Amino acid sequence: MNRSISLSQHVNASPEKVWAVISDIPGSAATLSGVESIQMVSEGPYGEGTRWKETRSMMGRRETVEMWVSQADPPRSTTVKALQGGADYTTRFTLEERDGGTDLGLTFGAEVLRPTIVSRLMLAVFGRMGMNLTRKALARDLAEIAAKAEQP
Numbered sequence: 001m002n003r004s005i006s007l008s009q010h011v012n013a014s015p016e017k018v019w020a021v022i023s024d025i026p027g028s029a030a031t032l033s034g035v036e037s038i039q040m041v042s043e044g045p046y047g048e049g050t051r052w053k054e055t056r057s058m059m060g061r062r063e064t065v066e067m068w069v070s071q072a073d074p075p076r077s078t079t080v081k082a083l084q085g086g087a088d089y090t091t092r093f094t095l096e097e098r099d100g101g102t103d104l105g106l107t108f109g110a111e112v113l114r115p116t117i118v119s120r121l122m123l124a125v126f127g128r129m130g131m132n133l134t135r136k137a138l139a140r141d142l143a144e145i146a147a148k149a150e151q152p
Contacts, residue, residue, distance in 0.1 A: 004109040007133050009142040013149040015095040018102045019075035021148045022093055025052050031148045034137050036062065047072045058133060065089075087112050104145065108138055123146045 011018050020117040021031060022048035029035045034056050041051035051068040063084075071079040075095055082089040087110050 003111075003131055004107065005131060005138060006105070006107045007135070007139055007142055008105045009139075009146050010098070010104055011104050011146040011149050012022075013101060013142075013146075015097050015102045018095050018104055019147065021145050022078065022095075023040040023072075023074070025050065028054075029132045032141050032144050034140060040076070045080075056137075058137060074123065086114065104142060106138055106142055108134065 006052045024031070026038055026040060027045060029038045036055045036057060038055075039053040041053060042049060044050070046069065048069055048071060050072075051066065051101045053064050053066050055062060055064040057063075065082045065084045067080050069078060070078070070081045070090075071092075077092065077094045079093075090107075090109045092105075092107045094103075094107075096103045096105070114131075
């Protein structure tokens with residue numbers, strides 16, 4: 001049972017500036033309005049294996065999820081993973097230079113591991129609403145990443 005969302009945003013900044021915003025995990029709570037707090041789990045610069053706990057509020061619920069970088073190819077792409085509530089979440093950012101700026105792409109996927117009859121029913125009833133809310137939150141994240149990268 002897979003669900004996915006793909007979004008893009010043109011950013012009037014170089015891929016290197018956009019990458020600097022995306023890879024600044026400790027600073028993401030200041031950049032992204034949907035992120036309440038970040039707690040680093042690993043040390044060192046952003047790269048494969050970097051881990052942190054991210055707290056967000058959505059639909060009136062506050063949730064903390066441990067996330068990690070599974071792939072990093074600066075300044076072209078990165079993939080972030082999380083396991084939560086029986087689901088495997090993958091977020092992939094791609095950065096492509098275009099028209100003096102950067103096309104920033106985001107693909108988010110959720111796969112329910114070992115779906116039960118109850119989880120299938122919940123996805124059928126609430127899946128579309130949840131994905132619509134997730135799409136809006138991710139679009140806001142992209143706009144806020146762009147705004148930060150475009151600052152002088």
